[in-house]
Amino acid sequence: MADTNDSNNSNNSPGNHSSGNGNAIEIRDLVVDYGPRRILNNLNLDIPAGKINVIMGRSGAGKSTLLRCILGLKKPTSGSIRMLGTELTTATPHEVNSLRKQMGVAFQGGALFSSMTVGENIQLALREHTNLDESTIRIMTRIKLDMVNMLPFENLMPSELSGGMTKRAALARATIMDPKLLFFDEPSSGLDPITAAELDELILLLKQGMNMTIVVVTHELESAFKIADKISIMHGGEFLVMGGPDDIRACQDPIVQSLLHRTPRESRVDTDAHLRALVNGEIEPGASGNIE
Amino acid sequence: MIKLLENLGSTVLGGIEQTGRTFNLLLIVLWEIVHSPYKFYPIVRQIYFIGARSMSLIIISGVTIGMVMGLQFYNILERFGSVNLLGAGVALGVIRELGPVITALMVVGRAGSSMCAELGIMRITEQVDALECMAISPVKFLVAPKVIAGLISVPLLTAVFNFVALFGGYFVGVVMFNVPEGSYMNGMIDAVEWDDVQLSLVKSLIFGVLVTLISCAKGFYMHLSKAGSQGAEGVSFVTTDAVVASSIAVLFSDFLIGALMQ
Numbered sequence: 001m002a003d004t005n006d007s008n009n010s011n012n013s014p015g016n017h018s019s020g021n022g023n024a025i026e027i028r029d030l031v032v033d034y035g036p037r038r039i040l041n042n043l044n045l046d047i048p049a050g051k052i053n054v055i056m057g058r059s060g061a062g063k064s065t066l067l068r069c070i071l072g073l074k075k076p077t078s079g080s081i082r083m084l085g086t087e088l089t090t091a092t093p094h095e096v097n098s099l100r101k102q103m104g105v106a107f108q109g110g111a112l113f114s115s116m117t118v119g120e121n122i123q124l125a126l127r128e129h130t131n132l133d134e135s136t137i138r139i140m141t142r143i144k145l146d147m148v149n150m151l152p153f154e155n156l157m158p159s160e161l162s163g164g165m166t167k168r169a170a171l172a173r174a175t176i177m178d179p180k181l182l183f184f185d186e187p188s189s190g191l192d193p194i195t196a197a198e199l200d201e202l203i204l205l206l207k208q209g210m211n212m213t214i215v216v217v218t219h220e221l222e223s224a225f226k227i228a229d230k231i232s233i234m235h236g237g238e239f240l241v242m243g244g245p246d247d248i249r250a251c252q253d254p255i256v257q258s259l260l261h262r263t264p265r266e267s268r269v270d271t272d273a274h275l276r277a278l279v280n281g282e283i284e285p286g287a288s289g290n291i292e
Numbered sequence: 293m294i295k296l297l298e299n300l301g302s303t304v305l306g307g308i309e310q311t312g313r314t315f316n317l318l319l320i321v322l323w324e325i326v327h328s329p330y331k332f333y334p335i336v337r338q339i340y341f342i343g344a345r346s347m348s349l350i351i352i353s354g355v356t357i358g359m360v361m362g363l364q365f366y367n368i369l370e371r372f373g374s375v376n377l378l379g380a381g382v383a384l385g386v387i388r389e390l391g392p393v394i395t396a397l398m399v400v401g402r403a404g405s406s407m408c409a410e411l412g413i414m415r416i417t418e419q420v421d422a423l424e425c426m427a428i429s430p431v432k433f434l435v436a437p438k439v440i441a442g443l444i445s446v447p448l449l450t451a452v453f454n455f456v457a458l459f460g461g462y463f464v465g466v467v468m469f470n471v472p473e474g475s476y477m478n479g480m481i482d483a484v485e486w487d488d489v490q491l492s493l494v495k496s497l498i499f500g501v502l503v504t505l506i507s508c509a510k511g512f513y514m515h516l517s518k519a520g521s522q523g524a525e526g527v528s529f530v531t532t533d534a535v536v537a538s539s540i541a542v543l544f545s546d547f548l549i550g551a552l553m554q
Contacts, residue, residue, distance in 0.1 A: 071421075072424075073421055097427040100424070100425055100426065100427035101427045103425070104425075107418045107421065107422055108418070109417055109418060111421065112419075113414075114413075114414075114417075124426065125426045125427075128426070128428050129427065
């Protein structure tokens with residue numbers, strides 16, 4: 001059965017980078033407000049080490065805000081995020097940087113530095129954080145480029161890459177330091193089905209080959225069910241349901257079902273009445289809008 | 293009326309907030325300069341961008357301003373029969389005032405706008421976030437080299453501007469209006485003192501930091517402003533804002549420095 005509370009999710013074999021109880025990341029009572037709007041509402045989540053964890057939900061569910069909190073790019077209003085044994089919300093900048101050296105992030109648009117070649121983008125973290133000699137840096141860069149099938153494109157600029165190539169280059173950059181944690185923000189969005197499937201294979205390969213804890217934020221159903229060990233579905237700033245792919249498929253929650261079967265929201269039957277209400281100002285702008 | 297006051301208050305508060313952010317960025321830049329081992333290549337690259345690539349613009353504007361000053365001073369001094377003071381007038385005007393100010397304004401237009409747009413685009417395409425996630429300080433990596441390059445480039449550009457402007461004045465006075473070369477050169481040498489050169493240097497150093505810092509702050513903190521959610525239009529808005537704010541800061545600080553160093 002799918003869990004609505006994640007505390008009993010301890011049947012996963014811990015990787016070598018858990019915080020002692022098999023979880024790489026533990027989130028407790030996380031609240032994020034933007035002004036008067038509550039974006040994340042008392043979230044609790046355990047992300048088991050060495051597994052692929054997919055966070056799904058509709059646009060505006062709070063997925064990206066949650067990811068930004070986990071990456072330390074957004075300070076939560078309250079709550080706790082414990083990552084690899086370090087409390088992120090109270091960590092010093094030095095501790096945050098130590099954590100960040102153990103994680104890689106592949107952003108939705110790639111976020112490659114436009115003034116650098118693909119190779120230079122991938123080498124950047126090595127150059128900044130290690131004292132490796134030039135030949136070692138070049139070899140490591142080529143290994144990572146080969147891993148994502150981008151070896152012939154080392155000297156291209158990001159503007160010369162296609163969407164799929166950009167995502168693969170971003171993945172190579174994210175893994176250059178062999179991180180313990182790897183984050184993907186919408187890895188398949190905007191890609192053709194074949195490229196998306198190749199990227200899914202790469203993610204699976206990374207998990208098997210490097211025993212990484214992988215967190216994927218997506219709303220691509222096919223991709224999520226293919227790669228996930230655990231899926232957490234968000235709605236309205238809260239987790240609706242968590243569990244393995246089969247648990248999620250079996251979940252009878254109407255919102256989960258509508259998400260899985262791509263069912264649109266119930267259409268308004270009385271269009272005239274709705275228009276009249278809009279004209280008369282009975283429906284406030286943003287009253288039913290997204291929260292993200 | 294209340295709406296007008298609200299708008300005024302909001303504008304003033306926004307201005308204070310932006311000034312605070314810019315000052316905060318300056319402190320972080322200073323911290324990074326003092327505490328981090330520095331790589332010289334990014335600084336050299338920025339010096340090339342701000343300094344070398346602005347050179348033609350500075351030479352053209354310097355010669356033109358020098359010629360205009362020569363022409364105007366000649367017309368005025370001729371009425372009083374004092375054309376032998378032409379060299380002194382042009383030299384003092386250029387070195388004390390126009391050299392640093394026009395150079396800074398040219399750098400604002402050519403490099404400042406570009407730096408702001410670059411950082412703004414990096415912010416909205418998550419490149420700044422990517423740096424943070426790689427445990428690389430975006431201020432150290434992106435902003436500090438630009439500010440250091442501004443500190444080095446603007447005084448050098450000012451020196452070039454001063455030199456070519458004096459040449460422009462010489463061309464108009466000596467070549468076009470037949471002012472005796474000796475009186476032009478001697479008037480210039482007698483009138484200009486070390487204090488005038490020092491004033492020019494101090495102004496250009498301060499303008500170099502101001503221009504790069506304000507331009508960088510506008511782009512770097514774009515996400516915190518109203519323009520942050522407007523994408524490409526937001527970048528254009530903050531870039532315009534950076535040019536306006538930098539230009540006003542240059543003109544106002546020119547007055548302040550001039551008054552303090554009288």
